Amino acid sequence: MKVLIHQTPERAVRCVADILVKRLDLQPDTVLGLATGGTMEAVYARLIKAYRGGHVSFDRARSFNLDEYIGLPPDHPCSYWRYMEDRLFDHVDFGAGATCLPRGDAADPEAEAAAYERAIARSGDIGLQLLGLGANGHIGFNEPSSSLSSLTRIKTLTRSTRAANARFFDDPDDVPRLAITMGIGTILRAEEIVLLGFGEGKAEAAAAMIEGPVSASCPASALQLHDKVTVVLDQAAASRLKLREYYELVHPGGGDAVITPFQPAA
Structure with missing residues (x-):
């Protein structure tokens, strides 16, 4: 696990956006796995800026988002479909049909979850x-308590997760x-996996993820089992x-490792 620590959240965000831009430059047809939430807004803003500046293109890429609320149709203002359209998809050049999220309003959510898992597998799995x-x-x-070998499925959200996401809803009771x-x-x-965390509120989870035991009590600790994970944090996290x-x-400074060849004493 590569751990990059930056002085500020802004530098951490820039680092993550640069990793995505570099990946698309090297492999334009990458299958991206995308995330939502407040942490990602600044990342997507930088990607839009890079696209408008001619530094990156998404026209050969595909994407699958991590999740979606059950019960919310794509046009609901708090759906993750809407989040992604507003914050990235409507501003860059993904091809038609290249961006995928599960349907939160599917008549059979279990079948939708299974179909989404199959679609990811058919794509060759996620590249980044x-x-x-x-x-x-x-x-x-x-x-917490999720199986470390789990596939796409339905999950019940904890009270703390619903409370953290309540700011996106008019009424906290409306959070699915x-x-x-x-x-x-x-x-x-x-x-390849890239995780971004910043702020003191993520410090305990970051420590458990990176240095704690691999345990279902901290689902992110399962990333210790992957051979190509980059964790990008600010000083607080x-x-x-x-x-x-x-x-x-x-x-040093959240940059690439400094490798100095050994020089024996004369």
């Missing part, structure tokens, strides 16, 4: 998966209790890491 980090350690809507989410096993099949000095030694 973008993740945020819940304060309770969730990734996607894989709440259920969602369709990619499973942890689905996420771990991705070729990194504040509870016991090995922080080492991460900053390996990746």
Whole structure:
């Protein structure tokens, strides 16, 4: 697991956006796994800016989002379909039909979840998966106690997750209790994973994810099992890491590792 610690949230966001731009430059037909929530808004704003500046194109890429609330149609103002359209899809050049989210208003949510899992597998799985980090350690809507080998399915949201997302709804009681989410096993099949977290509110979860035991009590800790994960944090989110000095030694300033060949004494 590569841990990059930046001085500010803005630098952390720029780092993540640059990773996405570089991936699309090297592999324009990448299958992207996308995330929602407040953490991602600044990332998508930078991607839009990069696209408008001619630095990136999405015209050969495909995307699958992590999750969607059950019961919300795509045109609902709080659906993740709407979130993605407003914050990214309507502003860049994804091809028609290239962006996928589960249907929250499907008549049979279990069948919808299974169909979504099959669609991801048929695409060749995710090339680059973008993740945020819940304060309770969730990734996607894989709440604590989730199976570490789980596939796309229905999950009941915790009170803390619903409370964290209540700011997007007019009435906190309107936050759905259920969602369709990619499973942890689905996420771990991705070729590459990039997780962004910033702020003191993510510090405990970041420490459990990076340095704690692999456990269903912190679903994000399952990322320790993946061979190509980059975790991008700001100073506040990194504040509870016991090995922080080492991460900053390996990746000073959140940059690439400094590898200096050994020079024997004369």
